[in-house]
Amino acid sequence: xxxxxxxxxxxxxxxxxxxxxxxxxxxxxxxxxxxxxxxxxxxxxxxxxxxxxxxxxxxxxxxxxxxxxxxxxxxxxxxxxxxxxxxxxxxxxxxxxxxxxxxxxxxxxxxxxxxxxxxxxxxxxxxxxxxxxxxxxxxxxxxxxxxxxxxxxxxxxxxxxxxxxxxxxxxxxxxx
Amino acid sequence: xxxxxxxxxxxxxxxxxxxxxxxxxxxxxxxxxxxxxxxxxxxxxxxxxxxxxxxxxxxxxxxxxxxxxxxxxxxxxxxxxxxxxxxxxxxxxxxxxxxxxxxxxxxxxxxxxxxxxxxxxxxxxxxxxxxxxxxxxxxxxxxxxxxxxxxxxxxxxxxxxxxxxxxxxxxxxxxx
Amino acid sequence: xxxxxxxxxxxxxxxxxxxxxxxxxxxxxxxxxxxxxxxxxxxxxxxxxxxxxxxxxxxxxxxxxxxxxxxxxxxxxxxxxxxxxxxxxxxxxxxxxxxxxxxxxxxxxxxxxxxxxxxxxxxxxxxxxxxxxxxxxxxxxxxxxxxxxxxxxxxxxxxxxxxxxxxxxxxxxxxx
Amino acid sequence: xxxxxxxxxxxxxxxxxxxxxxxxxxxxxxxxxxxxxxxxxxxxxxxxxxxxxxxxxxxxxxxxxxxxxxxxxxxxxxxxxxxxxxxxxxxxxxxxxxxxxxxxxxxxxxxxxxxxxxxxxxxxxxxxxxxxxxxxxxxxxxxxxxxxxxxxxxxxxxxxxxxxxxxxxxxxxxxx
Numbered sequence: 231x232x233x234x235x236x237x238x239x240x241x242x243x244x245x246x247x248x249x250x251x252x253x254x255x256x257x258x259x260x261x262x263x264x265x266x267x268x269x270x271x272x273x274x275x276x277x278x279x280x281x282x283x284x285x286x287x288x289x290x291x292x293x294x295x296x297x298x299x300x301x302x303x304x305x306x307x308x309x310x311x312x313x314x315x316x317x318x319x320x321x322x323x324x325x326x327x328x329x330x331x332x333x334x335x336x337x338x339x340x341x342x343x344x345x346x347x348x349x350x351x352x353x354x355x356x357x358x359x360x361x362x363x364x365x366x367x368x369x370x371x372x373x374x375x376x377x378x379x380x381x382x383x384x385x386x387x388x389x390x391x392x393x394x395x396x397x398x399x400x401x402x403x404x405x406x
Numbered sequence: 407x408x409x410x411x412x413x414x415x416x417x418x419x420x421x422x423x424x425x426x427x428x429x430x431x432x433x434x435x436x437x438x439x440x441x442x443x444x445x446x447x448x449x450x451x452x453x454x455x456x457x458x459x460x461x462x463x464x465x466x467x468x469x470x471x472x473x474x475x476x477x478x479x480x481x482x483x484x485x486x487x488x489x490x491x492x493x494x495x496x497x498x499x500x501x502x503x504x505x506x507x508x509x510x511x512x513x514x515x516x517x518x519x520x521x522x523x524x525x526x527x528x529x530x531x532x533x534x535x536x537x538x539x540x541x542x543x544x545x546x547x548x549x550x551x552x553x554x555x556x557x558x559x560x561x562x563x564x565x566x567x568x569x570x571x572x573x574x575x576x577x578x579x580x581x582x
Numbered sequence: 583x584x585x586x587x588x589x590x591x592x593x594x595x596x597x598x599x600x601x602x603x604x605x606x607x608x609x610x611x612x613x614x615x616x617x618x619x620x621x622x623x624x625x626x627x628x629x630x631x632x633x634x635x636x637x638x639x640x641x642x643x644x645x646x647x648x649x650x651x652x653x654x655x656x657x658x659x660x661x662x663x664x665x666x667x668x669x670x671x672x673x674x675x676x677x678x679x680x681x682x683x684x685x686x687x688x689x690x691x692x693x694x695x696x697x698x699x700x701x702x703x704x705x706x707x708x709x710x711x712x713x714x715x716x717x718x719x720x721x722x723x724x725x726x727x728x729x730x731x732x733x734x735x736x737x738x739x740x741x742x743x744x745x746x747x748x749x750x751x752x753x754x755x756x757x758x
Numbered sequence: 759x760x761x762x763x764x765x766x767x768x769x770x771x772x773x774x775x776x777x778x779x780x781x782x783x784x785x786x787x788x789x790x791x792x793x794x795x796x797x798x799x800x801x802x803x804x805x806x807x808x809x810x811x812x813x814x815x816x817x818x819x820x821x822x823x824x825x826x827x828x829x830x831x832x833x834x835x836x837x838x839x840x841x842x843x844x845x846x847x848x849x850x851x852x853x854x855x856x857x858x859x860x861x862x863x864x865x866x867x868x869x870x871x872x873x874x875x876x877x878x879x880x881x882x883x884x885x886x887x888x889x890x891x892x893x894x895x896x897x898x899x900x901x902x903x904x905x906x907x908x909x910x911x912x913x914x915x916x917x918x919x920x921x922x923x924x925x926x927x928x929x930x931x932x933x934x
Contacts, residue, residue: 251445258442261471266786269779273867295789339449340576397889400868427621434618437647515625516752537749603797610794613823691801692928713925
């Protein structure tokens with residue numbers, strides 16, 4: 231990990247908050263608001279829950295499709311139609327009983343900057359806007375919609391020492 | 407910027423006119439005319455408005471989907487079903503009270519050539535046809551539908567000295 | 583052009599026959615048969631018509647969506663649901679009054695092999711199956727659905743000496 | 759082939775079992791469950807049948823779209839909504855009258871690990887999760903949804919000595 235102390239900071243994380251467009255998707259959308267979601271990322275939310283992490287979405291859009299996807303993924307809390315993502319992150323942390331320092335936020339565009347500032351760990355997809363990448367604690371290897379959420383979830387589980395236990399449910403043993 | 411005097415010319419721009427297919431989209435379309443739009447580009451139109459720029463679309467297609475997208479993005483004026491893009495650019499400039507020299511046009515295919523000639527600055531996405539790239543003042547780094555519009559908008563705001571003010575609304579301060 | 587005599591052979595071509603899936607599209611399809619078509623390729627069919635070339639589609643699928651797209655592009659003739667593409671190419675040439683030697687066929691998968699053999703020029707997209715690439719007179723630079731048809735059309739118009747005239751309708755003059 | 763003895767092991771394979779999302783698709787999905795399928799992969803299932811191979815799908819999802827696609831491809835057997843893929847592979851082998859050692863399984867994510875363990879040959883797409891790639895007998899060149907199934911099918915037919923016969927139906931002769 232090229233970011234100093236990142237592993238130590240990830241070990242404190244108990245809540246993951248995700249922006250939606252450009253983070254859980256590749257940022258494309260049809261006129262009716264249809265998005266292409268990632269099954270690989272979606273499976274990551276199951277791993278997060280099994281590893282004891284809380285998850286939330288915070289998007290400027292208020293959209294039945296996002297609600298439906300969140301329900302399917304069993305996300306713990308939502309802030310939709312929320313433009314002030316700094317307040318969104320703070321509220322979600324309070325609602326789910328963790329401190330802002332225990333919260334990781336992933337965003338990709340300018341509206342997400344206050345969310346990055348409010349969270350204990352600020353992560354951005356590989357293809358986030360430059361202003362976001364410059365302010366992030368962690369620039370992910372994966373772009374939005376193609377593994378960014380999964381990368382975050384696995385790294386936090388590893389940093390907390392929960393990965394091998396979660397993985398063992400699938401392998402019947404440890405991994406690495 | 408590898409194009410001589412480009413920054414000085416961008417500083418004069420007050421109106422941005424975009425072709426649609428291959429510029430605001432990646433040029434693919436379903437039989438019903440559905441396109442994949444870019445949320446990142448869409449957010450750029452908000453930045454343009456906040457920075458005092460006018461925006462317009464000029465497409466050979468006349469299509470309810472384009473109208474709906476334009477309304478959502480609060481585009482200032484449209485020319486749809488307009489094959490003569492040279493006249494389209496001239497008319498849009500007149501309608502919005504700017505000179506052609508203050509107008510930037512972005513197009514990707516042969517029908518857009520007269521639009522490039524009519525505008526003060528002629529820009530093309532990275533994946534525009536060769537005849538367009540050869541005649542452009544500015545070949546963008548981004549391909550159509552994957553950041554081309556956003557790249558144009560931010561560069562014009564920077565050249566005009568408006569970028570830091572627009573950005574400060576998201577950061578609470580300057581950027582770079 | 584790395585293929586010997588290709589330019590001379592392209593100069594004889596009067597009819598272009600295209601397979602559909604993997605040639606005019608990237609080979610993906612939804613369960614309802616929806617494809618993503620290329621606007622850039624579509625515009626190429628207008629150029630072909632203006633340059634005096636005939637065009638046809640020959641697909642193993644018989645699908646209202648393909649018919650609708652063909653009508654929009656003003657394709658001259660169709661063979662849909664036609665598994666024997668060798669016969670398809672021969673019939674289309676006869677129907678449109680050209681010889682097989684004056685016909686170029688573009689296909690990407692095994693069913694297209696007899697079509698390649700029947701046509702005067704055998705072209706394949708960059709991502710065609712290896713058996714097709716091995717037998718082709720011409721392996722295109724563009725993959726299916728992302729410019730393969732446009733590349734064929736422009737190259738034939740250039741080889742026939744018709745490109746500058748077609749282009750001049752857009753530029754008011756010659757190009758190169 | 760960089761995997762020792764792979765060709766010898768592929769020569770024993772009589773049944774191919776595929777996970778769906780991320781193997782037969784690129785792992786993206788709309789909220790209504792719509793996927794983009796590959797026509798090239800689909801054609802591979804025809805080749806498999808002509809070459810005497812059995813095929814099956816084993817997915818954690820139970821989804822009418824998967825059933826419809828399987829019917830179109832004339833897949834021999836399905837296990838949908840099946841989380842335990844180890845049992846899924848074993849059952850499918852029994853149902854289709856082959857031994858687990860004669861079965862090849864392709865999967866990309868953690869739920870697929872027991873399927874890899876149960877099958878005689880464990881294959882994964884190029885973009886499978888690291889834990890899968892680490893345990894695979896064979897990491898394919900193609901990613902999920904873009905040729906992975908086709909690559910498996912052709913390699914097994916070649917290893918079994920059936921490829922030239924299958925190919926000859928399209929060429930009227932041998933290939934290589």
